[in-house]
Amino acid sequence: MQNLAPTAGTWIAKCFTDQMLLLFLVPSLIGILLVVGYVMVLPDKPLETKPPREGFKAVLRTYWVSPRQHPDFAWAWLSRFLLTLANWIFTTFRLIYLQHEMRLTSAEATETLATGVLMYGFCVMGSAQAAGWLSDHFGRRKPFIAVAAVLFGIGMVILSQADTIGVFYCAELVLGLGFGTYLGVDLALVIDVLPDPENPSKDLGIFNIAMSAPQIFAPALGALLISLGGGHNYSILLITASAVCLCGALAILPVRKVR
Template sequence: MASNTVLASPVPSRARTTGLVVMLAIANLGLWLAVYAPALVTISIRIREVRPDDAVTVYGTVTAAGAVFALLGNPLFGRLSDRSRSRFGRRRPYFVGGMLAGTAAVGLVGIAESVPAIMAAWCAAQLAYNAAMAALMAVLADYVPPQQRGRVAGVTGVCNYAALAGSAYVAGFFASSTLLMFLAPALIGLVLVCAFAPVLREPANTGTREPIGVRDFLMTFWVNPVKNPDFAWAWLSRFFICLAWMTLLTYQSFLLINRFGFSNYTVADAVSLASLVLVAGILVGSAGGGYLSDRTGRRKIFIVVAALLAAVGFPAIAFAYDLSTFHIGVAVVGLGIGVHMAVDLALVTELLPDQSDAGKDLGVFNIANVLPQSVAPAFAAVLFATLGGQNFTALYLFAAAFAVVGAVPIAFIRRSR
């Protein structure tokens, strides 16, 4: 139970809201730059250096293990930030501390010489970065008025995925040093997130709090779907749609190497170009989706549109044997990602069971974003084993199906249009 001494978040003026939104977007850019660089580029390269013979299998194992820690860390640290008592506020200690710890852990990944060491360091990094992520997500519910959340979620969503291109470019720039490929994006992310700390004017919160028991701790990872069906349907929708997105992102470098002939040393540049194409689609989809969603007061139809765009884009990727077709498919998927990320977060902030537990509940919701990071590699490993080879055509056709399935639960949500 949240203590009744928790201070309500003040409602900022329009000028302060604008400044807060800009710096929140920059903080999100920094956070995702630090996360995406290793998750999508540098860990796969490091694993191919350490275990070249079975890199795909090892990569799936390492990323799946890290995703478990991310899955646990997000709601846990969201709950802890809800209950935090500090003169620095509720959220600030977690996004600053999380980024500091994440930077140290990513540095260890860069110098690790064995798969177990890489896995342990990456799990620590995921736990730390998800502490920062949980706190930054809660700021949206704490300080941004509901009628502006579509546009704000759209802006922060663009920054999240702009980090895709940025992470690949930064990693590629430091390709001559494995350690710098890990540390440079992490240090840039640390600076950008810490720059948000003085902008967020949280009130000091030093009151008493109720002790948390075993049952309360376990409820950190749970929102009752019977009592909160709309939240549950939104969670299920996000899980399947994000599973589609993660299928593209986690195996993009392997596809480029397998099908288009890139090497360990040239794939970062290829991922950078594909990420730019993806981000271009996201910019259009996010800006248009967030604006139209706020303007019309509707959320659900835009998530359906995102899924339909994926159903077009993923088959183009699946059957692409030249880079132009591949990039067209990536751009269309990017449109879908942009529309989805602009509207989905705004939708769920309207469906939170308890505003005083926003950090915890958004952490539970973010499990649907994190869990696909584990499920996608596991599913791909099973699919490839079943088909007897790395069949990327089948993999991306399944990704299209996941996105379409993700649109179905939206029809059952009642508390939002």
């Protein structure tokens, strides 16, 4: 669903490119309605005992997991952060990339992006399911993360050489396969290295920061990279994304609890 939503959102936005107010309101309204529906049908299990009252400092302490005491979890967190950052460095700027590098008009770039996101999304979802099943079948996690990093790097190389829309679509397919392979295995790896497997919610929440925080930093970092050398420097953007992806793959090697 995390990958189906952006795909659906892109196609919805495609219908309102000339109506900026609706472009923002329609997806927001859909989100509100779905969340309200989810809350109404969610079988929420009440706590058996009321938790003790704790101050603000106690709340802040829950966001800290000691890397010294739980190194495997720390390395897995860093790997997720870096690979997600690499992914969002590019995906944030796909539209203007098409306009600047492919010389497409706004309408043409929007149409191309919608198709590219659709292809990327289906590749992510399909490869995530396949990689997850194969990982369980062979009882291995790390090799799949390595394959994901290689695929992501290949996708970036293809993208850096793209001079036609067809080559851009090819890069989207390879990038989708790489990121999907990573997502399908990474969460399973993290569950294997949770600091407290009997109480996973808090630690999984901390791990989710490694997915959400890069989405905040990637636009600023990407804009800085593109602006180097006078602007529109997408080569540096793609090279940096590939290097960050490689570092993310290497960060998983020190994890000892899983193979």
